Amino acid sequence: MKSNWIKITPHKLVVLTILGAMLSLLDAVFAEDKSAWDKTFPQSDKVTHQKVTYKNRYGITLAADLYQPKYHGDKRLAAIAVSGPFGAVKEQSSGLYAQTMAERGFVTLAFDPSYTGESGGDPRHVASPDINTEDFSAAVDFLGLLPSVDRERIGIIGICGFGGMALNAAAVDKRIKAVATSTMYDMSRVMAKGYNDRQTKEERTKTLEKLSQQRWTDAEKGAPQLGPVSLELKGGEPQFVVDYADYYKKPRGFHPRSINSNGSWTVANPLSFMNMPLLTYIDEISPRPVLLIHGENAHSRYLSERAYKAAAEPKELLIIKGANHVDLYDRVDVIPFEELVSFFTNNLK
Structure with missing residues (x-):
């Protein structure tokens, strides 16, 4: 009968010791990498940063970066959840805002x-x-359970395409006490009607026919087809597309996990947006306040202007002189942070 014991010779013991040390070193490296600063903006020494996860109502695990002032004692603070732009990640614009x-x-x-x-x-x-x-x-859920947060003083900021989602969330979730958007896109309006609502009914029908047929392709393959890589310029693009590429494709804002930097959306992605208008109930955010921030020279400015008209008081539309759409992603000398601070300080009391 064979023994279940393995004989350890001095030579084997040395090898095992070395392997154990190597594994410990690798563990330390991985731990260091996990906590390493992976953002497109400098780290502040005035706040603490922690990577966290939590689940939304559909059971999807969300990853987030939690930022807290270093010195706040035992006082419960007001909190703000931030996301956007559409196709970006938390290591880009939303992290800078947060x-x-x-x-x-x-x-x-x-x-x-x-x-x-x-x-x-x-x-x-x-x-x-x-x-x-x-x-x-779900971000409000997470923040409201933190011992450092006063759950009656939570607001949200949506940037670009997540500005529309933020307004939609504030309309339905009455726990959100104030909402601000920056360089807001109503993705459902743009996808359903084209820029400046110029898409005709015939063009919309043609697009829906094409996307409907795409579903057969996806069903046959068992996986959704990806579109072309985002923002690969070939020349002749509109200036706002060039501006996007200047942020997402260059060191200024490139991040490997960002769809706009290094990937693409699925081809059939517009379908639900074309059928479900985000801002249907924007007037129901009232009496909670809305702040819409947009650049004077942004191609998308009309979207905030129309959202402002549809919203009920209290509301404010802040137009930043000389700014384009992408300037409000990361230009800290252009983003009106003092106005944002005043807005949330006054409305998250």
């Missing part, structure tokens, strides 16, 4: 939306007007 607002005394959370970045959800690189709206409410 860290800066944390420096000003708020507990903040920048999160990756479902199906993107480090958040869960399969298949990858899809968006949903419903699920991405829920992602904001």
Whole structure:
């Protein structure tokens, strides 16, 4: 009968000791990498940063960066959840907004939306007007359970395409006490009607026919087809597309997990947005306040102007002189942080 014991010789003991040391070293490296600063903006020494996860109402695990002022004692603070732009990750614009607002005394959370970045959800690189709206409410859930947060003083910021989702979330989730958007896109309006609502009914029908046929292709393959890589310029693109590429494709804002930097959406992604208008109930945010921030020279300015008209008081539209759409992603000398601080300080009392 063979013994179950393995004889350890001095030579084998040395080898095992070396292997154990190597594994311990690798563990330390991985732990260091996990906590390493992986953002497109400098780290602040005025706040603490922690990577966190939590689930939304659909059971999808969301990944986020939690920022808190270093010195706040035992006082419960107001909190702000931030996400966007559409196709970006928390290491880009939303993280910059979150860290800066944390420096000003708020507990903040920048999160990756479902199906993107480090958040869960399969298949990858899809968006949903419903699920991405829920992602904001799930962030409120998480913040409201923190011992450092006063759950009666929670607001949200949506950037670019997640501005529309933020307004939609504020309309339905009455726990959100104030909402601000920056360089807001109503993705459902743009996808359903084209820029400046110029898409005709015939063009819309043709697009829906094409996307409907795409579903057969996806069903046959058992997986959704990805579109072309985002923002690969070939020349002749509109200036706003060039501006996008200047942010996402260059060191200024490039991040490997960002769809706009290094990937593409699924071809059939527009379907639900074309059928479910995000801002249907924007007037029901009232009496909670709305702040819409947009660049004077942004191609998308009309979207905030129309949202402002549809919203009920109290509301404010702040136009930043000389700014384009992308300037409000990361230009800290252009983003009106003092106005944001004043807005949330006054309305998260």
